[in-house]
Amino acid sequence: MNDKERVAHYAAQRVKDGMLVGLGTGSTANYFIEELARRNREEGLRVSVVSSSVVSAMKAQSLNLALVGFDTINRLDVYVDGADEVTADFTLLKGRGFDLVREKILARAADQFWVLIDPSKQVDRIGANYPIPVEVMPFAWQMVKRSLELLGGRGDLRQTTNKDGLVMTSYGSLVLDMVFDAGLDSKALNDRLSNTPGVIEHGIFSQLASAVLCVIDGQVVEQRVK
Numbered sequence: 001m002n003d004k005e006r007v008a009h010y011a012a013q014r015v016k017d018g019m020l021v022g023l024g025t026g027s028t029a030n031y032f033i034e035e036l037a038r039r040n041r042e043e044g045l046r047v048s049v050v051s052s053s054v055v056s057a058m059k060a061q062s063l064n065l066a067l068v069g070f071d072t073i074n075r076l077d078v079y080v081d082g083a084d085e086v087t088a089d090f091t092l093l094k095g096r097g098f099d100l101v102r103e104k105i106l107a108r109a110a111d112q113f114w115v116l117i118d119p120s121k122q123v124d125r126i127g128a129n130y131p132i133p134v135e136v137m138p139f140a141w142q143m144v145k146r147s148l149e150l151l152g153g154r155g156d157l158r159q160t161t162n163k164d165g166l167v168m169t170s171y172g173s174l175v176l177d178m179v180f181d182a183g184l185d186s187k188a189l190n191d192r193l194s195n196t197p198g199v200i201e202h203g204i205f206s207q208l209a210s211a212v213l214c215v216i217d218g219q220v221v222e223q224r225v226k
């Protein structure tokens with residue numbers, strides 16, 4: 001079992017009967033969905049799930065998890081997802097799967113948000129390893145990009161893996177991947193990105209995690225945030 005699988009299984013064991021569970025997106029989230037589905041099937045765990053992306057929704061449905069519509073709920077018990085970067089103050093960078101707005105809505109609406117990582121995700125500053133994904137209204141992307149350049153950012157629209165098209169979120173928006181100076185801290189960047197008109201959402205998740213679960217030397221170590 002690899003580290004992602006190990007931490008995902010650990011998290012799935014903590015889900016209780018009857019919970020409404022938010023499903024994240026990515027390889028760690030996929031392991032979690034699979035183990036949750038196994039418990040549902042073999043242990044009669046009666047959970048319902050809501051998904052942060054079309055791809056996770058399809059996976060959940062294919063595994064016979066009871067999927068509820070995003071627009072039919074106003075809260076959930078727990079949201080479980082991976083992250084690309086986590087700092088010592090539990091600020092996260094997310095969004096390689098690019099459905100940022102849905103991920104952040106679920107993280108905020110959940111009573112608890114469990115973040116599943118391995119040590120490679122721990123960083124000194126947000127943006128250390130990845131650009132900041134910024135979900136933008138398609139008609140405004142050029143003006144948003146210029147606003148972000150005036151903040152010191154550099155970057156461009158995210159392309160599909162084959163570089164033959166642009167990535168589009170399930171909400172129909174485009175994604176700018178922006179690199180900012182190391183001097184701009186994540187709190188300042190978070191505020192500035194959130195205050196830029198045309199930005200729908202961005203990948204800095206500040207003060208949203210309730211627990212970070214990290215595999216260290218094969219053991220899951222939990223850090224409770226709130």
Ligand SMILES: O=C(CO)[C@H](O)[C@H](O)COP(=O)(O)O
Binds near residue numbers: 025026083
């Ligand atoms: O934020 C995300 C998707 O938008 C993912 O949680 C993040 O990219 C981590 O992915 P993985 O579990 O595959 O390492």
